[in-house]
Amino acid sequence: MRQHDVQELNRILFSALESSLVGTSGHDLINRLYHGTIVNHIMCKECENVSERQEDFLDLTVAVKNLTGLEEALWSMYVEEEFFDAENLYHCGTCDKLVCATKSARLRKLPPFLTISLLRFNFDFAKRERYKETGSYTFPLQIDLKPFCEQSELDDSEYLYDLFSVIIHKGGCYGGHYHVYIKDVDQLGNWQVEEDEPEAVAEATSLKDLPSIQEADNPLMVLKHILSQEENKLIPVDQLGQKLLASIDISWNKKYRKQHGSLLKFLQAHSDVFLVSSNPSKVCLRRDAGPAQSPPAELDQTGPVAPSQGGDPEVCGAESAGEQQVEVSVEGPHWFDINDSQVEPIQEADIEKQFQGKESAYMLFYRKTQLQRPPEAQSNPWYKVPNHLLREVHEANSELQKKRADYDSVVNNLDLHLHLGPCYEFYNGALHPSSSRTEDCMLDLTIDKRKTLGDLRQAIFQLLEFWEGDLVLSVAKLVPAGLHVCHAFEGDELTLHEIEMTDGEDIFVWNGMEVGGVRIPTGDDSIPILLTILQLTNNNVGEKGQSFIERRQVFPSNAKVSTLFTVLAFPVGLVLVNITGSRVLELENWTVIPKENLEQTFKDHGLQDGSSVWILNSNSCDQSLVMPGGRRMNSLSNFNWMQVKNLCQADSEEEQVKVSATIETTLLDIRIKAIKELGLQEELVHNSCLRLIDRNGQLLFPVPEHYTVAEAEMEMGSLLGLCRGKAPTSSQLFLFFTVGSDFESGLMMEIIVESTISVRECLKGMLEKAGLQGDSWHLRKMDWCFEAGEPLSEENASLSELMITSGDTLILSEGKLPPKGFLKVPVWWYRPSAPSGWQENPQNQVNHITHQVEALRTIPEGGDLHGDIPIVVQPEIPFTFMGDVEISEEASVADLKTQAMMLPSFLEFSFPSADFLRAWTMESKRPGRLLRNNQQQLKDYKVGGRTQICVEPLQKAENLGPKDMLLRTQMGIPGERAYYPTVDFVWDIVNECTASSLRQAVAAQYCLPMDSIEIAKYFPDKFEWMPISSWDQQVSKRKKKKKQENLQIAPYYLKDGDIIGVKNLLVDDNKDFSTPRDDIGKENQTKLFVGKRRRRQAVQLQSSDLEADPHVHEKAHRPEAGLSINVGVFR
């Protein structure tokens, strides 16, 4: 929703009021109050014929630019005449020719209420932008409109208007905030000014007859008061000084001089209050600054008189004096500043602050001075308010009153739960209600927190008539073990708030000594914790899945861990703790408490309610201990076993055994033992190996069998898989490999090779294993982000020389490697959207090369595996594979383009030159960086062995400069969530790359005013649009006074090729940039995410057989982290 200008709002409001009043007695109310007319005259200089045109108004709009104030603006509009002459003659109907003429305008009918809008917003044609006039623009508190009126025969008072309201705009021309000053016409406010100057009180005792003691420190008030007693006589300034001394018993120089300077200076500085005659220095109060007083005639004024301070002679003059003037306080009438829900009192003089600046008057409201409020209205907020409204107000007020009372009680009332000591018993480490009726042990009490602890004690005494002896109130804590008593409340004279008693607090009421004859532990340190104690049953050694005895036991948190053994009557042994309280027996959560730490407390070890403790006999350590779920255990070097799972038979039930071992046991020994224990066939001894299973259930690569557990860097208790196939020897490498670039599908093969073989031999072995033929293959290493990395180009180097180690993954890539120093660059044809006029669609002619296109189609990861994941909708694939270009790293971009044009699939089109092609790198199946400079070498653009290039055909030659940013703009179709075709847009960022300059440039491209467009950058991978508004930038500019943000950095990261959506606000009021395609894209992304998660959860250990084909298992793929790093483009 667009925000309206307040002036616009005013008009809309009027018309809404008018239509709501149709048919009522107030149907013409708006007209009666606000309607005025202006008359325009044009007088022919030759025949003196006057043509006249009358205009109606409800408000007047006046210029601000180059004017000092309202009166000057009205003067230029309604007094000055405009001449038609020379080049600009007027056609007179009577003379029927072009003649010299004068044009003038006058106010004809004045409304009772005159509304004036100030034209503070202007357009700077040089800068082509809106701006706000912030210069000084005065307006009087009272204005005489007579000079601007057509007729002047009425009584002078008919033309006088008083200011009664000012709407103020705070902010710039693109937004801001309004608040309003409204005069307290009926004196409804309570205007006693509170001055926070406490030292004034000391001297206040000596003040005589001063209106308020607080004013003693305000010399202005004191002097005003003294002068007001002088009945308008001018008195010498030194006489005033004496009167001051008499009045406050202290001289000016002693009391005020330091702060305010000499008395005369002070009087002169307050020329709005005092009239000072220069020779000799005499002073009196200004007529308009105090209660009705006329200034003496001989006065010569020293200070200039501002128009707002009674400069109007009609008001200031003694003759028009105050019979009709409302008696007001010394400071003049008061005003309200109404700012959203906040209403503050201001002084009338504060209005002057709104003459200029970023925060300044925007609309003025005057009312006819003659329109006096009747005396009954004075200080009477109910005056003429209809009864039903009064009732409503009354109801709202009592509602408010009630809410206040409720709020007060919510804020101040404490609901306390009193636990009565005599009703409690201490057992199992905590207090428990002794009565079966728990509610008897507890009393609820509500008390105001501003009362003292003594008050509370008294209240409790009254509640418990039977109580004898001491009454101690302690903080009670309800914990799983029961009730625990912490510290006692102290300080009867302190309020409950001060002793930090809180609402809902549990309080133990007791004698402070014992409960039921038992001295109870108190304090925060000894808070009881409820632990789950686990012990192995003794009779199941060697069986699968140990059974446990589980019991709950309460211990004080400050007890030593060793008390476990005493309390449980268990021989001192091993303690494992699980502080997570998780019921899942994940062994990673368990830690051993070393023997030397058993004298520390439970709290020291972080144990809390719900924590589990597992105690073991120290000589049971060689038992094979398996927790339910059978996982390995960290930090348990004492446990001498490994687990082995049989993965040799894919269809058989998975079996698992524990094999005793130490870190010195070799994997071979473990394997042989496991085969025996599993009762497997002898032949497996010669054709199987152990592979570590990681926490995700993934099979890791096997290591040589003569390795000990320590050498293999395995932890005791780990889970190993017994798999078919031999383990590598120490001279061999165990490698994973996959074919092609699309290894997301998870087709991962394994091979064992000697580490000394060459890359070529390795390639051969892998091709054999994969059942592939031909010699147009090469190897690449998988990089850290699970993508095909640099090719292994030195085919004669050995794997060990290339630092390839066991467990690495290699990729069999199609195509022969280019010679050293050369790049093999796949080149794609790219058509962002068919440019109009480009008829020779190459699509049809290159359709035979489709298999590569297939690879590029944006299929979500694993999308082919899951029928419930929809394929991402792409209306068309803008890329077509054209072929590979083999080119030197030293070659230039132009060379690349030229070579691309030589590709067979390109030959069918003729391009005049390489300038008719635009080249991009391809990143994530989208154009990435623009290779803008034809002369630049490919290596400068970091075009390496993995880079793919796409070229875009152009209608005309293009040579982009370093400061030209290439954007693609698309104009929204009004009323639809769609766009017209994308248009290339070269934006010169040599001066600045800011939101406002982009808006300006885009607006110019579409020949629209800058204010009438809205633009947004498209983020295709997120299907999101980010509006580029210069408004936000303006705010930050004003706040921090710093340069406007560069769009190339966060959050826009504007770069070549970005799509900029444009909305023409003149015809399209929908500022939502998204399209139905974005909705689908977002929806699919969500589904994809959910699908992936489901898939991850479903990952299962698959048996693997090294001899069988295909050698498939799912390897841990790239973790899906939403990480993206954007770096600004530096040129």
Ligand SMILES: [Zn+2]
């Ligand atoms: Zn004429």
